[in-house]
Amino acid sequence: MHPKSQSLASDRQHSTQNPKSVVVLGAGAWGTTLASLAAANGHRVQVRSRRDGAISPSEIERADVVVSAVSMQGVATVVREIQTLPLLPATIFVTATKGLDPVTTLTPAQIWQAAFPDRSVVVLCGPNLAKEIQQGLPAATVAGSTDDNAAVAVQAVFSSPQFRVYTNSDPLGVELGGTLKNVMAIAAGVCDGLHLGTNAKAALVTRGLTEIIRIGNSWGAKTETFYGLSGLGDLLATCNSPLSRNYQVGYQLAQGKTLSAILAHLEGTAEGVNTTQVLMQRARQQDIYMPITAEVYRLLQAEITPKQALEALMLRDLKSELL
Ligand SMILES: NC(=O)C1=CN([C@@H]2O[C@H](COP(=O)(O)OP(=O)(O)OC[C@H]3O[C@@H](n4cnc5c(N)ncnc54)[C@H](O)[C@@H]3O)[C@@H](O)[C@H]2O)C=CC1
């Protein structure tokens, strides 16, 4: 065995014998689920909700791992708050938010890394519908970081017989896979809401992945990461599950509801609504062809109906699959 693999393997075996102090920021569906996973492994876990008020220095200064599971709209605020607090020299940041900054188009990990350039940032993304994990159903995810040791440490914090964590050295690909699939989950909800059938859904998800890879590559992410759990895996989960909030948005749009009415009654955050806007902005700026995203965008803007979006996609110029 390669010496590096040997040391990683032994770290992994001893994971739960080394309890860590974990602070989870965000007490929504995903933050509370991640907190339960870490606590079940014997780690000391504190969850911070917005309602608790400011984070106290004593909470954060002992944290080995700080997990951010806030929605995208809260990321900048939480980063600014943590920047004012004392931290252990080796504190690792984990980001589980699946969104993009509306002004800069930066990912959450890029925002954390810019604020803390000397620290390790790990992206945690995968096909992880919180409600299933809360029920103890099996799932897998990816801890992505350019710092192997930090990724392995985070893998150890969350891994269990029910939750299998892989590492990946392409954090941008891991993060974009989890984030961009939300746009396709809206489209998949529309597809099912219009009862277009299994062939249509398969075509949509497959061409959606092509689109994600096209813009993901231009961002600097690796193609093979998008064929992994956080890309294809999360596409399969959210494009096929009514538990996905993004899928629910698409499904209800197909039923003729307005976006504002849907969001008013939605349980939790559908990040894909904002991500679609940001992705369109980036695709236009960089002249990247994103036909499915463009139709989801027009639908969310109420410029077209779901049926018109379908027609627009089907009536485009014919071309080669691999172009
Ligand atoms: N629910 C799920 O199955 C999964 C969700 N995610 C991602 O995790 C993130 C959070 O998702 P959920 O927990 O489901 O959403 P949620 O809507 O249930 O909770 C969002 C949390 O963010 C907090 N928040 C928002 N703005 C804040 C601010 N300024 N300061 C402090 N806290 C703030 C809210 O108080 C709330 O606790 C999203 O980006 C989502 O895409 C990722 C994997 C699975």
Ligand SMILES: O=C(CO)COP(=O)(O)O
């Ligand atoms: O990202 C998720 C599962 O991996 C959760 O999906 P929704 O945000 O669409 O509910």
